[in-house]
Amino acid sequence: MHLDDIVAAKRSAWSGARAPVSTADGRATPARAGTFAAALNGTDVAIIAEVKPKSPSKGELLPLAEAVPLARTYAKAGAAAVSVLADTAYFGGSPDLVAQVANDPEVTVPVLFKDFLVDVRQVQLAHDCGADAVLVIVRAVDDALLADLLAAADELGIDALVETFTEEEVGRAVRAGARIIGVNNRDLRTFAVDLDNSMRLRRLIPPAVLTVSESGLHTPNDLARIGAHGFHAALIGESLLTSDDPADKLRSLRGVRIAQAVR
Numbered sequence: 165m166h167l168d169d170i171v172a173a174k175r176s177a178w179s180g181a182r183a184p185v186s187t188a189d190g191r192a193t194p195a196r197a198g199t200f201a202a203a204l205n206g207t208d209v210a211i212i213a214e215v216k217p218k219s220p221s222k223g224e225l226l227p228l229a230e231a232v233p234l235a236r237t238y239a240k241a242g243a244a245a246v247s248v249l250a251d252t253a254y255f256g257g258s259p260d261l262v263a264q265v266a267n268d269p270e271v272t273v274p275v276l277f278k279d280f281l282v283d284v285r286q287v288q289l290a291h292d293c294g295a296d297a298v299l300v301i302v303r304a305v306d307d308a309l310l311a312d313l314l315a316a317a318d319e320l321g322i323d324a325l326v327e328t329f330t331e332e333e334v335g336r337a338v339r340a341g342a343r344i345i346g347v348n349n350r351d352l353r354t355f356a357v358d359l360d361n362s363m364r365l366r367r368l369i370p371p372a373v374l375t376v377s378e379s380g381l382h383t384p385n386d387l388a389r390i391g392a393h394g395f396h397a398a399l400i401g402e403s404l405l406t407s408d409d410p411a412d413k414l415r416s417l418r419g420v421r422i423a424q425a426v427r
């Protein structure tokens with residue numbers, strides 16, 4: 165099982181007229197302090213803390229009943245944003261879980277709808293769940309669909325975190341006009357993690373674009389490395405989820421300055 169299988173399954177789920185739709189109807193809570201993009205645009209590396217009930221590489225990470233409370237904990241411990249898995253089959257989340265988090269009054273930070281996007285209707289679904297942003301994985305789409313997904317997000321007033329893994333994908337993201345580009349350190353085909361991927365690709369991303377290093381970040385030293393390379397944010401799941409004290413762990417990863425020189 166790897167990215168290609170997940171994407172194939174998503175395409176077949178969304179190909180028919182009977183694609184899954186949500187009963188969620190927008191955000192019920194008052195508007196959050198700001199957008200997802202604004203939450204990443206500070207002087208310290210912003211932490212995007214992830215609620216990931218399970219993963220293909222690690223199995224179960226979090227009982228579902230603890231998902232919303234954990235999102236609250238993340239917000240209180242200083243996460244800049246929360247990422248919630250909307251995929252059920254491989255990651256144990258759901259659109260409804262995203263909606264629960266996004267509509268929770270104690271989750272005061274922006275929420276990322278984390279799924280494998282293969283159809284523009286998923287952007288609408290994310291919006292209807294109350295999410296502030298969607299993840300778009302460049303490897304899973306062609307240029308036409310990439311453009312359509314970004315346009316749909318713009319129209320709905322939500323942000324897109326455009327995930328890349330290779331130099332070529334960074335080029336495609338930049339040409340598509342992505343304003344937030346993520347570099348995944350995990351190869352979604354082999355699950356191998358290499359932090360150097362962030363370091364290699366960072367210099368290809370223009371200064372005006374916000375940048376996120378994704379996956380495999382565990383220690384303050386890991387954060388220091390990406391901060392020194394000018395990353396605006398870190399997307400962190402496992403190391404928080406497997407910690408005895410996720411709030412404490414999150415706090416220990418905060419406060420890393422973003423180096424300006426390499427931006």
Ligand SMILES: O=P(O)(O)OC[C@@H](O)[C@@H](O)c1c[nH]c2ccccc12
Pocket residue numbers: 214216255278279301327348378379380381399400401402403
């Ligand atoms: O749990 P980690 O290693 O801290 O990684 C978080 C996040 O980057 C990872 O879950 C992720 C990055 N891109 C994805 C795409 C789909 C599903 C999951 C992901």
